[in-house]
Amino acid sequence: MIHYIDEFPGREIKIGDQNYLYFGGTAYLGLQTDKRFQRILIRNIRKYGTNYGASRISNIRLSVYDQAENYLTKLVGSEACSTLSSGYLAGQFVSQYFNSSAYKVFYAPNSHPALHLSENNTSCTYEDLKRELEVYLKQPSAGTPVVFLDAIDFTGNSYPNFNGLKTMPLNKIIVVADDSHGIGVVGDNGGGVFKTLLALGAREIIVCCSLGKGFGLQAGAVFGTRKRIQSMTETAFYGGASPATPATLATILDTGEILANKREKLNKRMLQFRKQLPENHNFSIMDGHPAISFANKEFTFYLEKNNIIVTNFPYPNEDSSTMSRIVLSSSHKKKDLSKLSHLIKKYFSAQI
Incomplete structure (x- = not known):
């Protein structure tokens, strides 16, 4: 299902009057909504211009x-x-x-x-x-x-x-x-x-x-x-x-410490989540990467009914197979992962 939103999707998104946890996209380090990261980028835009x-x-x-x-x-x-x-x-x-x-x-x-x-x-x-x-x-x-x-x-x-x-x-x-x-x-x-x-x-x-x-x-x-x-x-x-844009490249030079901290946090989140997965899951997981693939439309609908949205659309065009992924981010909180893993355990226990 296609949803239209009015701001960048961080760990949460609002669709209509309903709030959802968001486990999709490609903002792996959660930089796009990080206030310190944004301030550095804005400072560099003032120095180098917008384009x-x-x-x-x-x-x-x-x-x-x-x-x-x-x-x-x-x-x-x-x-x-x-x-x-x-x-x-x-x-x-x-x-x-x-x-x-x-x-x-x-x-x-x-x-x-x-x-x-x-x-x-x-x-x-x-x-x-x-x-x-x-x-x-x-x-x-x-x-x-x-x-x-x-x-x-x-x-x-x-x-x-x-x-x-x-x-x-x-x-x-x-x-x-x-x-x-x-x-x-x-x-x-x-x-x-x-x-x-x-x-x-x-x-x-x-x-x-x-x-x-x-x-x-x-x-x-x-x-x-x-x-x-x-x-x-x-x-x-x-x-x-x-x-x-030069402001973009200057920001890469100025934010190494932020990225290092975000990667460390992301690694902890990945470790936490994978420890909480049930043994009978059928996800495709790559060591060291936060995107978890699966091929189960019913599971996607199940998560959405429980206020969690994941990546789910045909890619790269409408004739392609559906790309379904749970994407972890350093912006996610421990309680977010606990809710997701609880729902996953509940879903797969019902499949036995």
Whole structure:
């Protein structure tokens, strides 16, 4: 069911005259409604303005861009980084870059539309993808294969162990991973999956992402080798696009302590919740990530009748399967999780 609301959905939302607990969305660290975080962002807006519509290659350049990109580079563990105005643009930036005869692009199952230049070339399974790669690499005129995937695809094939990717001939391919649901939340200090992917021994690793989920700010980023990032930022695509707002990037630099505290709180909430789950639950849970997937429409309706709303809609379009998730956030209180876990236990005990 579609609901319209009039303010950002925090731990609670109001629909009509009724209050609900909200366990949905992607505000994993609860930054969007955090007063201290907002004050820092507003302070930076006063300094840098509400928008900066100039090209990054113009003759006047704000130093905060390089400062933020150096910070993110160290956080993630890559050689270099470039920021953009959104995660979707970051994905399209990488896709357009590899759209040439020197490369052959492949898409892993469940890869995000932001990574695609068309909708008809996604492999159905990792077994299919491996077979397609092996056939292609045998061609005498084969270019370099580039495999696009979602780092966190909520199926268990990717994060945390990347079992599907490990079956690929990694030393011969470039791996591009969308880490929008991971950066800021998982990995050392919220650095995401870059270091994990790097350890798999691929020919090259590139990570693109939105910063809107883990960092609570409208921006995107691409991480990779210094040579690759330099080559990408020399394209007309990059030079012709407006950048992320400088106030956004300044806020990333100024809020590291807040994010660290929020991640610590989120980890405690995840531990509390999972200890309270009944043994006979049928949720899909990823270690270290706050989104819990399930496929049960009746359970969604049951929660809503008990004043809890979760993520539940077809994604990425109306013809897609329904995406149903319970999403924990650092903004949730212990009593919120206790109520949710009590309802879950009650529901599953009735199924026995």
